[in-house]
Amino acid sequence: MESTLSPELTEHLEAARARASAATSNEDLRAIDRDYAGKGGVVAGLLAAIPTLPPEERRDAGQGANRLKQAIAALLDERRAELEADAIAEARTGKGFDPSLSIPAPARGSLHPVTSVTRELEDIFTSMGYKVLDGPEVELDSYNFERLNIPADHPARDMHDTFWCEVTGAERDSRMDLLLRTHTSCVQVRAMEELAPPFRVVVPGRVFRQESVDASHEHTFHQMEGLVVAEGLTVGHLIGAMKTFLREVFRREIEVRLRPGYFPFVEPGFELDARCPFCPKPGAGCKVCKHTSWVELCPCGMVHPAVLAKSGIDNEKYTGFAFGLGLSRLVMLRYQIDDIRHLMGGDQRFLSQF
Ligand code: PHE
Numbered sequence: 308m309e310s311t312l313s314p315e316l317t318e319h320l321e322a323a324r325a326r327a328s329a330a331t332s333n334e335d336l337r338a339i340d341r342d343y344a345g346k347g348g349v350v351a352g353l354l355a356a357i358p359t360l361p362p363e364e365r366r367d368a369g370q371g372a373n374r375l376k377q378a379i380a381a382l383l384d385e386r387r388a389e390l391e392a393d394a395i396a397e398a399r400t401g402k403g404f405d406p407s408l409s410i411p412a413p414a415r416g417s418l419h420p421v422t423s424v425t426r427e428l429e430d431i432f433t434s435m436g437y438k439v440l441d442g443p444e445v446e447l448d449s450y451n452f453e454r455l456n457i458p459a460d461h462p463a464r465d466m467h468d469t470f471w472c473e474v475t476g477a478e479r480d481s482r483m484d485l486l487l488r489t490h491t492s493c494v495q496v497r498a499m500e501e502l503a504p505p506f507r508v509v510v511p512g513r514v515f516r517q518e519s520v521d522a523s524h525e526h527t528f529h530q531m532e533g534l535v536v537a538e539g540l541t542v543g544h545l546i547g548a549m550k551t552f553l554r555e556v557f558r559r560e561i562e563v564r565l566r567p568g569y570f571p572f573v574e575p576g577f578e579l580d581a582r583c584p585f586c587p588k589p590g591a592g593c594k595v596c597k598h599t600s601w602v603e604l605c606p607c608g609m610v611h612p613a614v615l616a617k618s619g620i621d622n623e624k625y626t627g628f629a630f631g632l633g634l635s636r637l638v639m640l641r642y643q644i645d646d647i648r649h650l651m652g653g654d655q656r657f658l659s660q661f
Contacts, residue, residue, distance in 0.1 A: 316375045319349055323379045327386040333407040336383050336390070343379045350376045420661050421529050421650060424638045425511045428531055431555040435548070437507040437533070442494035444513055445472060448484040450493040454617045455572040463571050468517035470526075487515035491532035492572060495610075495629055498534055499618035504625045505537035511634060522646040529634035529650075536610065536620060536627035542575070545607060545628035549579055553604075557584045564601065573608025573629060580604060585640075595640065602640070605632045 312320060326339050343349045353372040357365050387409075394408050418426075429439050442450075457463050467489035474482040494510040502508070510532040518524040535548065546563060553561040562582040570576045581604045582589050583596035592598035610627035620627075635650055642661075644650070649657045 312374060312378070313371055316353075316371050319343070319375055320378055320382075324382055327382055330386060330390070333387065333390065333409065336387055340379075340383055344376055350379075417659070417661050419658065420638050420642055420644075421634065423661070424641060425529070425531070425634060427556075428632070428634075428637075429509065429511065431552060432507075432509040432533070434555070435507070435551060437509045437535075438502075440494055440498055440508045440510045442488070442491070442497050442510060442512065444488055444515070445485055446488040446493045448486060450496045451486055451488050451490070454496045454614065455492055456611050456614055456617075457571050461571060463569075470515050470517050488512075489516050490514050490631060491530045492629070492631060494532055495534045495572070495614075496618055499536065499615070499620055504620060504627075505535075507533075507535045509533050520648065522648065525635070525647045525651060527651050528647065529638075531632040531634050533607075533630045533632070534610070534627060535629075536615070536625050538625055540609075540626040540628055542609060542628070545609070545630070546579075548628070549581075549604070549607070549630065553581055553584075562589070563604070568606050568608070570606060570608060572611050572614045574611045576606070576608035578603060578605075579607050579630070595643075603636075605630045607631065 323339060323343055327336065330336050330339065341348060345351070350372050353368065353375070357368050357372075360368055391408055433439065451467075451469075452458070452461075452464060469489055470487040471483075472485035472487065474485060491510045491512050491514060494508075494512070498506070498508045498510070512530065512532075513527055514530050515527055518526050520526060533548070535544070542565075546565070549563055550561065553563070561584055564580050565577040566580065568576045568578040580601040583593060583600050583602050585595040585602075586593045586600060590600045592600045596602050607628065607630035610629050612622040615622040615625060615627065635647055638644065638650065639647060
C-alpha cells in the first residue's frame with residue numbers, strides 16, 4: 308500500500324513513522340494520531356485541498372489521502388503493541404508503569420439463544436394471563452408417567468427413552484422411582500396439585516432422553532409446557548390460545564391445523580401445525596417447511612379426565628387443555644440453526660454469535 312503513495316505522501320508517512328519510533332507512551336501516539344488524522348490535521352488538509360485540484364487529479368488525491376490515513380493508523384497500532392509489550396516486560400521487572408496504556412477489553416457474555424427465546428415466550432404467555440412455573444429435573448416416576456396415565460407396562464413409555472437415576476446409600480434398593488424427566492408434562496401434575504382451578508400455566512425447562520444423538524436428536528433439550536384448567540374449556544379455546552400465541556410471535560395472523568396425535572394424558576390428542584411463517588408468501592413453501600407450507604408446532608390436546616381425577620380435580624366440573632412446545636425446535640427455526648447439538652454443545656464460537 309505504501310509503495311503506491313506519491314512522493315509527497317510518502318514523506319508524510321516517513322515523518323509520522325519517525326515520530327512514532329520516538330514515542331514512549333500512548334499519549335505520544337495519540338498526539339501523532341491527532342496531528343495526522345484529527346481535525347485540522349495533515350489528512351484533513353489534503354482532503355480540503357482536493358476541490359482546488361484539476362478534476363482529473365481529484366480521485367487519485369482522495370484515494371491517496373485515505374491510504375495515508377490507513378498507513379498511519381497501522382503504524383500507530385504497531386507501535387502501540389510494541390510499547391505495551393515493553394510495558395509488560397518492564398512491569399515484570401518492576402520498572403516503569405504507564406497508566407495511559409490501554410488494556411484488552413474484557414470479554415462480554417451474552418444470553419444463550421434458548422434463554423432469549425424462553426424469555427420472549429414467557430413474556431407473551433404472561434401477557435395472556437399465564438403464570439410461569441418451574442419443576443424439578445430429577446423427577447418421580449409417578450409425576451413423569453403414572454399420574455399422566457402412563458402406567459408401568461404402558462407402551463407409551465417406549466416413546467421416552469428414560470434415564471433412570473441410581474440411588475446409593477440406605478435407600479439403594481427401595482428407590483427405583485427417580486428419573487430425569489423426559490418431558491415437562493410432569494409439571495402439569497405438580498400444577499394441578501398446587502393450584503386451584505381456574506388457572507393457566509407455562510413451564511419452560513430442560514428434559515432428557517436417552518437418544519442416539521444426531522443433527523436433530525439430543526439427549527438434553529428444551530420444552531415449554533402449557534396447561535389451562537377451567538370450566539367449559541373446549542378444543543376451540545386450545546386453538547384460540549395457540550393462534551393468539553402465534554400472532555404475538557410473528558405479529559400477524561397465522562393459520563393452524565390439527566392432525567390426530569396420541570398421548571395418553573390427553574383425549575382427544577393432536578399435532579398442531581402452523582402455516583409456515585417463513586415462506587415468502589403464505590402457502591408458497593420454502594426450505595424451512597420442506598416445501599409443504601406447514602411446520603409442526605406442538606403436540607397438544609384436551610387433558611384426559613382420568614389425569615384431572617388423579618390430581619383431585621373434579622372432572623365433571625372442569626376441563627383442560629395442554630400443549631408441549633418444542634423450545635429447542637423453535638430456537639432452531641428462529642435462528643436457522645441446522646444442528647441441535649450446537650445448542651447444548653457449549654462451543655464459544657457458536658455462542659458468541661448471539
Ligand atoms: N409431553 C409430550 C412429549 O414430550 C408432548 C405433549 C404435551 C403432548 C402436552 C400433549 C400435551 O412428547
